[in-house]
């Protein structure tokens with residue numbers, strides 16, 4: 001007798017998490033400069049320009065992004081207007097994305113401050129979606145000082161709507177059986193991609209609400225509005241089949257710091273290299289990569305940049321090895337002026353076992369297990385929760401400056 005086994009569909013339920021940093025650019029400025037905390041901060045300075053970001057204190061005055069600066073100045077004249085530091089925002093973004101990747105297997109970065117994570121079937125390994133979301137929020141907060149809002153739902157569209165539902169520091173979970181109830185409370189402008197001009201276009205077609213869309217078949221919308229119409233019909237039903245697409249693997253892992261003061265002090269530089277080696281090593285291990293080429297980057301006082309690389313006989317992901325190589329490269333360099341930025345990058349990734357040593361020496365084993373222990377602690381409590389003794393006094397500095 002043959003038993004036909006049909007898979008339990010609930011096991012294959014799709015669960016998508018969408019993470020969105022709160023008032024990202026403004027929050028980075030506040031994290032880097034705590035005296036701005038709680039104040040109305042607006043990114044965008046040129047009188048002819050627009051607001052690129054506004055802190056929540058500024059939003060209370062009605063200021064929002066894309067608003068002309070002139071108007072923002074009228075609404076909130078006492079706000080602090082800053083020019084914005086894209087380089088810094090990218091740096092923090094990278095740090096946050098590597099935290100998410102260190103925790104979750106399938107991550108798609110959607111913008112500088114947003115990511116989708118496919119957490120289907122990860123309950124056993126990563127805990128319930130709620131536990132995972134809370135621990136991501138905690139690690140990001142502890143590491144960067146920034147808060148984020150998270151939405152969890154059966155697809156990308158609903159997860160994105162959910163993350164915007166309660167901000168800042170929100171967590172909104174839409175269970176599959178609550179989707180229709182959730183959609184009933186949704187306005188058209190909540191649907192990502194439905195902006196002001198699309199709303200007007202829909203208005204001219206007599207469409208004001210989600211039920212208005214559902215009153216016609218999908219083929220009608222496809223005919224009238226093309227792909228936008230067909231997609232809109234799907235969204236109005238809570239349908240979105242787009243998969244989470246992790247970008248192809250990065251080609252390198254890197255960390256760098258602009259120093260508090262330009263320096264020639266080797267002890268200080270070594271401490272920065274140590275903390276950078278920790279970061280790069282942690283990222284390599286999270287990616288399951290070993291690097292064969294280690295590069296030291298130095299930017300001098302006059303902004304000239306040099307890089308020095310070493311290609312290894314045996315690829316590594318060991319923090320102590322990365323640190324030692326970076327130090328050797330630094331010591332070999334003639335320093336004729338003060339350094340303003342220093343960094344390490346690891347590239348030329350190998351995963352093949354041909355490089356595995358047949359006999360692992362004791363030291364190698366010791367370093368590997370030390371790294372594993374530190375990774376576990378960092379995954380739980382954040383990047384600066386623990387450091388090797390040499391760099392621990394840089395902790396406060398690195399939390400905001402890396």
Ligand SMILES: [Mg+2]
Nearest residue numbers: 020021022113
């Ligand atoms: Mg955001």
